[in-house]
Amino acid sequence: MKTIALKSIIIVAAFSFFQNKINAQVINWENISKQNKHLLHANVGAEYGVTAGLGYHHLIPIKKFPLWIGGEFSVPAGNQLADDYKARLGAQIRIAIFSHFQFSARIQGIARRYQNQSVTLLNFGSDFAGTLGYYRKHWFGGIEVGFDKAIVTHFKHSDWYKENIYDNVQDGWYEPATGGNFYYGLQGGYSMKKIDITLKVGKLLQQDFNSQPLLPFYGQLGVNFRF
Amino acid sequence: MPKTVMEEATLPAISVNGANLHSEAFGPKDSTLIICIHGGPGGDYRYMLNCKTLATKGYRVVFYDQRGAGLSQRFPKIWYKSQGSDAINKIFYDELKGVIAHYRTTASQKVILLGQSWGAILATGYTGKYPTEINGLIVAEPGGLKWDDVVDYVAESRSFKLWSETLNDATYIDQFIAGKEDQHEILDYKASLMGATNEIVGDVGADLGNNAPSYVASRSGAVVLAASFELGQDTKPDFSAGINNFSTKTFFIYSSNNKAYPDSWATKISSVYPNKEIFKAQGVGHSGMIDQVNFWTTTMEPKIISYIQSL
Numbered sequence: 001m002k003t004i005a006l007k008s009i010i011i012v013a014a015f016s017f018f019q020n021k022i023n024a025q026v027i028n029w030e031n032i033s034k035q036n037k038h039l040l041h042a043n044v045g046a047e048y049g050v051t052a053g054l055g056y057h058h059l060i061p062i063k064k065f066p067l068w069i070g071g072e073f074s075v076p077a078g079n080q081l082a083d084d085y086k087a088r089l090g091a092q093i094r095i096a097i098f099s100h101f102q103f104s105a106r107i108q109g110i111a112r113r114y115q116n117q118s119v120t121l122l123n124f125g126s127d128f129a130g131t132l133g134y135y136r137k138h139w140f141g142g143i144e145v146g147f148d149k150a151i152v153t154h155f156k157h158s159d160w161y162k163e164n165i166y167d168n169v170q171d172g173w174y175e176p177a178t179g180g181n182f183y184y185g186l187q188g189g190y191s192m193k194k195i196d197i198t199l200k201v202g203k204l205l206q207q208d209f210n211s212q213p214l215l216p217f218y219g220q221l222g223v224n225f226r227f
Numbered sequence: 228m229p230k231t232v233m234e235e236a237t238l239p240a241i242s243v244n245g246a247n248l249h250s251e252a253f254g255p256k257d258s259t260l261i262i263c264i265h266g267g268p269g270g271d272y273r274y275m276l277n278c279k280t281l282a283t284k285g286y287r288v289v290f291y292d293q294r295g296a297g298l299s300q301r302f303p304k305i306w307y308k309s310q311g312s313d314a315i316n317k318i319f320y321d322e323l324k325g326v327i328a329h330y331r332t333t334a335s336q337k338v339i340l341l342g343q344s345w346g347a348i349l350a351t352g353y354t355g356k357y358p359t360e361i362n363g364l365i366v367a368e369p370g371g372l373k374w375d376d377v378v379d380y381v382a383e384s385r386s387f388k389l390w391s392e393t394l395n396d397a398t399y400i401d402q403f404i405a406g407k408e409d410q411h412e413i414l415d416y417k418a419s420l421m422g423a424t425n426e427i428v429g430d431v432g433a434d435l436g437n438n439a440p441s442y443v444a445s446r447s448g449a450v451v452l453a454a455s456f457e458l459g460q461d462t463k464p465d466f467s468a469g470i471n472n473f474s475t476k477t478f479f480i481y482s483s484n485n486k487a488y489p490d491s492w493a494t495k496i497s498s499v500y501p502n503k504e505i506f507k508a509q510g511v512g513h514s515g516m517i518d519q520v521n522f523w524t525t526t527m528e529p530k531i532i533s534y535i536q537s538l
Contacts, residue, residue: 048402049395076399078392084399114403116396118420121403150403164432165419166229167443178413179405206405213401 026198030135036226045220049076083115118161141188150179180207196224229444243325249298250291254282266344269452271297274433277523295451307454339363355469372467384487414449429484429512436520467499484512
């Protein structure tokens with residue numbers, strides 16, 4: 001029998017700053033400083049599985065449009081840590097500001113790998129997101145909406161799969177896109193001098209706006225260190 | 228993905244109850260029918276092909292992929308959901324009735340149902356509905372017969388640990404492949420990637436030996452699986468209804484390697500059969516009593532033949 005389940009992603013984003021700081025995923029735009037252009041962040045949570053991640057972002061202070069560029073790497077839990085992973089590279093920029101309300105956008109390229117008894121997948125995709133939030137120096141909260149698209153994927157099936165499931169299966173690159181999920185949720189955080197504690201939770205929905213991933217939620221608890 | 232009977236005309240097929248089903252039969256046409264009913268919903272009969280050897284013992288052995296499963300015709304999810312409160316009857320019982328009618332050559336020809344997992348649940352439900360039309364019932368590890376038991380068994384057989392590779396293998400793939408509700412090829416393919424071994428139930432992959440066909444083409448029915456569970460949640464079916472009227476001995480099989488099917492569960496699930504013989508298959512898992520050719524040849528087939536001869 002097969003499985004049906006839930007999917008939950010807990011994304012915690014964290015970052016910090018205090019005079020200059022940004023976070024890879026979750027940023028306090030009110031707390032950016034030219035003195036602290038570097039941001040290291042670590043997070044644990046759920047995003048298509050139980051995950052842990054590390055990242056680095058660098059601030060490019062463009063007056064009203066501060067830009068953070070950087071990347072992060074995460075792996076899901078399991079006894080084979082190297083078989084699945086996700087790497088993101090990209091940028092996050094503040095687009096608009098009105099009093100303490102700010103709107104930012106994020107664009108990232110994604111490389112990710114998946115392996116189980118049947119198949120090894122290598123995928124390149126994209127992630128676009130927008131965040132509208134209320135930002136103060138020591139805390140912030142906001143809503144986030146985004147779309148994660150698996151654009152092109154390489155399939156390599158195992159001998160086990162060919163011997164037990166389908167012997168004529170084709171290996172190779174497959175396009176058009178093999179998947180895509182929308183996500184939306186809440187994010188917030190508390191900022192101290194050099195450290196931010198962030199939290200992000202939300203829901204996932206497949207691109208047909210009807211089906212749900214096995215874990216239909218995400219969540220992440222993160223810590224940012226600015227220097 | 229392997230083509231279904233709708234795209235591949237060379238596949239053996241029958242037309243039953245408005246659906247084209249992948250199906251074949253072996254053995255003398257007029258001898259006792261043994262209808263093999265696969266698991267799932269959404270599985271296929273390939274893993275049951277060891278049962279084909281019963282044909283050499285003089286039985287007429289019938290295999291069929293259920294509607295929406297294996298290499299049989301696909302239907303949209305809404306079709307299943309539109310069957311309403313009588314869905315199980317319309318989708319599965321009427322289909323089995325049609326399969327029996329298709330292969331039965333005379334009214335006196337005996338019919339024995341042999342079901343595994345979901346197939347055993349279906350066989351029990353059908354026998355309870357038509358107790359006088361079935362001459363023998365062989366059930367291998369029906370997860371549960373009352374809906375709450377089905378749910379409990381499914382949860383137990385998939386109680387993956389939070390940090391396990393197994394759980395993340397099941398969830399992490401959703402960011403790589405996402406199919407829309409009725410994109411059968413994508414959804415079936417994705418399900419097939421998950422159809423590997425399951426340590427909890429003790430399945431290790433089918434070993435069919437010389438009973439394997441010349442090709443490997445197993446296809447999951449993801450839509451019928453999802454629709455069936457949703458229908459089950461909606462209608463809370465009791466597959467044991469009427470089985471108390473089946474006075475013929477039932478052959479109830481369970482396995483030693485299925486951690487989700489301990490002796491206590493076997494005792495509970497088998498309690499609804501008024502007349503039964505219980506057999507614990509040692510050294511195999513949920514499907515192993517059928518899909519492991521050595522166990523089948525040395526243990527299971529002789530037991531089944533002995534049971535049939537005792538009727």
